[in-house]
Amino acid sequence: MEVSVISTENIKPWSLAGSDRHELKPFKLCLLDQLMVSIHSPLVLFYTMKDEHHDKKSVGKRLKASLSNTLNPFYPLAGRVKDNLIIHDFEKGVPFTETRVKGHCLSDVASPRGGGGPRLEFLNNLLPFEPHCYQEDEAASPQLSVQLNTFDCGGIAIGINLYHKLMDGATTSAFLHSWAANCSGDNPRMKKQPELRKARSVFPPRDSIPTEVQTFSNRLFFGDVGRRPRRLPASRRFVFDEKAIAMLRTKAGLSITNPTRLEALSAFIWESTLKAADEVEQQQPTCLTQGVNMRPLMSQRLSKHSVGNLVTTVMASCADSPAKSMRELVSLIRDGNLRVDENYVNAISGEQGLAVMMQGQMVFEGIMSGGKIMVCSSWIGFGSNNFDFGWGKPIWTGLSGDPSGNLPCLNNSVIFKEVAPRGRGSSKAVEAWIRLDEDAMYRLEHDPLFLQYASPNPPIILN
Structure with a gap:
């Protein structure tokens, strides 16, 4: 092009x-x-x-x-x-x-x-x-x-x-x-x-952030920023329609009550990527992180339009789980989300916030030593399909393609976003943009169980 x-x-x-x-x-x-x-x-x-x-x-x-x-x-x-x-x-x-x-x-x-x-x-x-x-x-x-x-x-x-x-x-x-x-x-x-x-x-700022804290944050997203990856990850788009999501929520509901779309999809994709990595004899992504918007939890102190990176990271680990099944994984994800409550956000706010987060970092470091990390984030609920500049809503919103390899980049990740509805209807379908090592991605793309629920890069309807 x-x-x-x-x-x-x-x-x-x-x-x-x-x-x-x-x-x-x-x-x-x-x-x-x-x-x-x-x-x-x-x-x-x-x-x-x-x-x-x-x-x-x-x-x-x-x-x-x-x-x-x-x-x-x-x-x-x-x-x-x-x-x-x-x-x-x-x-x-x-x-x-x-x-x-x-x-x-x-x-x-x-x-x-x-x-x-x-x-x-x-x-x-x-x-x-x-x-x-x-x-x-x-x-x-x-x-x-x-x-x-x-x-x-x-x-x-x-x-x-x-x-x-x-x-x-x-x-x-x-x-x-x-x-x-x-x-x-x-x-x-x-x-x-x-x-x-x-x-x-x-969340008062500090005059300086300890080097070990910044290094941890970089490693969470990029691994070793001091070296280029030997092999570049592959990026793929998968769509889960409303029927597939309903079936996955039913499966997740065998372990937790009222699973959300994100909980069910995250657990299913995590299970599938663990399997793919194992089949190609790669280190498995035994840790999964998710960002949680803290504005709703602090509505008395933060407005929904407070500017900033007002999210906290929760982590789930299946390193000690022998089965690593979706039923187990969705329970781990729910447990992690439940830890982010009013008591937690109060603990990390104020002058003591950095010290509390550094204690949490030490726990994360121990968990991360056992395997790779799968980073999950979500655009769901933010209206990415509704930006009308005067010539109608977008017919599609895309993210990015494969990395070039010139810089350390995000790998082992999934980003969720809503599928744009057709006409005046609504859509509960979800796109999952997944990045994995190329060999593991090949296994994922050819996994019959995964493809029972996920459609690989289906067409966009322009009209």
């Missing part, structure tokens, strides 16, 4: 433009922001732009103008991190690149002729840079980067890289819904007013 750059500029908050510009004070990170690794999450939004009333030539101008407007209340997203303490330099803004995808229509990527699913290998070309990789120089990393790609057919793909240091799923959702509302001008109710100060009062 040939992607030619037409223009690149940095978009600043509108309050920094013109003669009436305002001084923006440095934004202080909270402790949880400080502990987060330097990694960018991807999102690629596809729009067919079939409505003849849209002036396709003005799309870039509209996106940039509305982005500048949206950055005003979300101004930390225009800056850069300094010393893992503050975000400043808001003049640097958000890099916004416009490109032309030559010789390809949107359907060539999202729904290629002859059947088959989206061409995942093209996705990284539609992003500002490769995501899910370790960023050594966080001072140079933008919080947000955008690439507007225009296809020969007139369709567009908006590729976005989101710096996880500050932007967890809830912050990302609030920002993108606000940007879309500003661009469309049709739905002011979708604009979110970010709360910028509460996170650092609940």
